[in-house]
Amino acid sequence: MTTAASTTSLQQELAEIVGESYVRHEQVEINGVTPGVSVSPASAQEIAAVLRLANERELVVAPAGGFTKQQIGGIPERIDLLLRTDRLNQIRQYDPGDLTIGINAGVCFGDMQKALHDHQQWIPYDPANQESATMGGLLATASIGPLKSGFGGLRDFCIGIQFVTGDGTMGKGGGNVVKNVAGYDLMKLMIGSYGSLAVITGANFKVFPRPRQTLTFICGFALFKEAVAFRDQVVRSPLTPICLELVSPHALEYLQNAGAAQAGPAAASSDRWQIVLRFSGSDSILARCRRELGTAVVQELDGASEAQFWNSVSQFEFSMVERHRNAMVIYVHTTIQNVEAVLQALERSAPEHSFVPAMLGRAGIGSLILGFVPVSADALPAMQYVDCVKAFRGLLPPGTSAMVLHCPKETKAYLDVWGSTPTDLELMRGVKKAVDPKRILNRGRYVV
Secondary structure (H helix, E strand, C coil), rough: CCCCHHHHHHHHHHHHHHHHHEEEECCCEEEEEECCCCCCCCCCCHHHHHHHHHHHHHEEEEEEEEEEEECCCCCCCCCEEEEEECCCEEEEEEEEECCCEEEEECCCCCHHHHHHHCEECCCCCCCCCCCCCEEEHHHCCCCCCCCCCHHCCCHHHEEEEEECCCCCCEEEEEECCCCCCCCCHHHHHHCCCCCCCCEEEEEECEEECCCCCCEEEEEEEHHHHHCCCCCHHHHHHCCCCEEEECCCCCCHHHHHCCCCCCCCCCCCCCEEEEEEEECCCCCHHHHHHHHHHHHHEEEEEEEHHHHHHHHHHHCCCHHHHHHCCEEEEEEEEECCHHHHHHHHHHHHHHHCCCCEEEEEEECCCCCEEEEEECCCCCCHHHHHHHHHHHHHHHHCCCCCCCEEEEECCHHHHHCCCCCCCCCHHHHHHHHHHHHHHCCECCCCCCCC
């Protein structure tokens, strides 16, 4: 059978499962690879049927939600089938009294938060691209935002998950209630697996009362060491900020001009470091926070200006890449004590390889976003990025991870995107073999 005939046969079989209008070719790229066919199932049962067909034909499948983080990870070996979750966009159940909600994977995070807002509830979570990012994609990539400092990540709110494995088997973990300890914790297994173990079809979450008011304090410092010392002071104090961000001078440019047009060479902005803290509570609580922070506070934000600022923090890495398409962004996870060492590694390795360093992150938990912006607007050689990443990782404290989130697509083929090999790689391969024996899901994108 010719390739064209084989493709036609596949499309016909897929059309029998999901309907002819939901099988098509799309001009999208996943890390530089164009999928062969796109399919949009309307249910978990249809996803299972599609994956059984893919498993029989040994087709490589890439799950996709809102296309907000399709460039993360290694270059796929190939993509025969793009499996979209856009039709799984229903809120299945919402019980405000029980503080739980169940959604399908294609529901956009912003839509879910709007439904919760009508009952003065929320999930304390603020990822980037909130209006387009889907819940399935956010779970698969374990995305985080500034609220992680005070509340944790999405995995901390997930109480149940539904999925389909690579061979088309439907599975679930957890349940619909907060106090649920039955069975294996499959939620933690699926969250952060980047679609390499199964296709997430739905999830259940615990929700929380929404704060009546919040207030943000911006504290300025001439030196990085002063900012870190102030962070330590806050962490040791009785204060409980819901956000605690450390912002470098060059990072301020992307917070002040989030969404601006494409920029040329990186330019210096303020020479001040910032610790930005957000608090929730009554007037008296916020007044106490103001007194405790003292003269370090240079500005306060509330209302619309506060919301706009924190949205720009969530969008930081995307704003940087939009304005400097040759920029490189690295996620770093380390201990609180090692934040200073990570910043020293950034400020040493970036200039040595013709990059301007920029940093923003959750300095109270050691989760940092680092930007390497080329000094020149011209594209740099691929090996310059590779050498810079190697030099930076070589300066990091033991136990620190550094994942390349964004870089020019011409460079990715030469980069070790994920960094150090996990010590439990054999265990990961065993799990992959158990749930996706033919390796049809996101082959080549993740470490297994």
